[in-house]
Amino acid sequence: MEEKTANYTLVTDPKELPRVVNALEEAGAVGADTETTSLSPRDGEARLLQLATPDETFIIDLFEVRDISPLKEVLEGGPVKIFHNSKFDFQFLKELHGISAAPVFDTMLAAQLLDGGRQGAAYGLDAVAERYLDESPDKSEQRSDWSGKLTGRQLEYAARDAAVLLPLREKLLEALEAEELVRVSKIEFAAVSSIAEMELAGVKLDVGRWKELEKTVRERRDEAALALEAHFPEPEGVLPLEGLGPRLNLNSPQQITDAFRSIGIELADTKVWTLLKVDHPAARDLLRYRELQKKLGTYLETYPKFIHPKTGRIHASFLQCRVPTGRLACASPNIQQIPHEEEFRRCFVAENGYTLVIADYSQIELRILAEVSDDPAFVSAFQKGEDLHSLTAATMYGVSMEEVTKDQRSDAKRINFGLMYGRGAKSLSAQLGTDEARGRQLIDEYFNNYPKVQRYLQRTANRATRDRTLRTLAGRVRKFSNDPVEDDRGAMRREAMNYPIQGSSADIAKLALAYISRDLRGLDARLVNSIHDEFVVECREELAPEVSEKMRGAMTRAGERILEKVPVEVEVVVSREWTK
């Protein structure tokens, strides 16, 4: 049965699908949207699939037309599908209908790229349409009940949401072209399906191990709490029995500051750096307590709550264009910030019969610094496959590469990373445990050895101050606000120095995401985590050698697409646990 009104065609009969396919095949681009009964494809269903061509908008009632396999071919190839936040729709189509939408144009990602990492802007379809089309679609039906009998208002809303994407894409495409953001937008659009599938796959937590670890860390935490409390006197006039409850909240910086004052120690704050300078065992005990409390509260007690009852796995959310530099952010939970200690990482495992393949770029940000600065010593070190930290240490301390000690290499590593982030003599010397003059001296020597690195960093900061805009190697833009306070403090200069490095690394990583999924297609293998320069794939055990080589190849090619002079190196480890 087909019901046609001025605005849309409601499809409730599978026999109508061939006509929909024909119309889509003839369109150059299709506005596409879904209305769902839940925000998660694990907890709900897609009720409507709206497909808008310039001539006609189809609304397919998926409760009436359960099988949309006739649409599979045209949705997986053919005309570009325009979505707003395509990850969301992709996941419902993939999980519930086995369809991987491609190619896509995402109006939300496009708007975010055009804003150059501006914080706080709204990126709902209504806000973006208002900005680029001077009209604002009514979103009042967005959160309405899509599981029952649908009203005319709902259907009109649904049709409009898909149809508006056609003119919106045209405007955004013009803007992307004008701002030379087409290349990076293609990288983003190609990464969507990888990120969407990675979330769908989720990651397996070995709950037995995790609970065991929780128990031991809790015991350690309780011991640390007792040791810490013992430093502080009982309040006057409290009877022994009344003192049984917690008299001092050890998690409260305020109460901790008061408690330290009571034993004659004035704290400016209770940060690690401050406490390390305090020569009293209470400071040591507080740091120990904090470390364990953090692990217990943030990770051990929290992560099991995220295991989905249906899949038994943790499905984090990756936010594709939240971070101004282009990196992925991750939330609910953030599986990019699991403590690096083996006792934590070994709890993230592969299913029985499967294994993890863990691949990471070796020193990718330093390679990018070599590329963008074109410093001869830097570039040639990477071209020769030398260890850059050792080289830095050798030249700074005036010894040969073989003579470099562990400590010297470790100092050089801190300097290499620190200067990339705009670090100064004061904080560097503090980290290295030396005085400021020595820090200054080390930085000067460093820049003497790598003069083009210094020139690059200064020029980049200057350009950002002048133009208020910078680009990564793939052309991603960051716009810097004109904030005199930040300029004064040098914060903007440091952000500027870091942006092309961190941002180009993100360019490479996003390209790699797309390449990895493409190269693993057809194999029983899937991405399960992405941590900036590291990718974790879960695959059948017997596929590990093949998957390893495919990941290495995909990541290398992604790097080579962005870096012209400097080679990239990828390290691959196969393990049933997320350890190296």
Added chain:
DNA sequence: GTTGTGGGCCAC
């Protein structure tokens, strides 16, 4: 009760 903010700390 919910919401917002700041201190503090985990990752790369």
Added chain:
DNA sequence: AAACGTGGCCCACAAC
């Protein structure tokens, strides 16, 4: 006041 870039999250605390 701090002086290291990018995030997310826990907790305390205050306001509503």
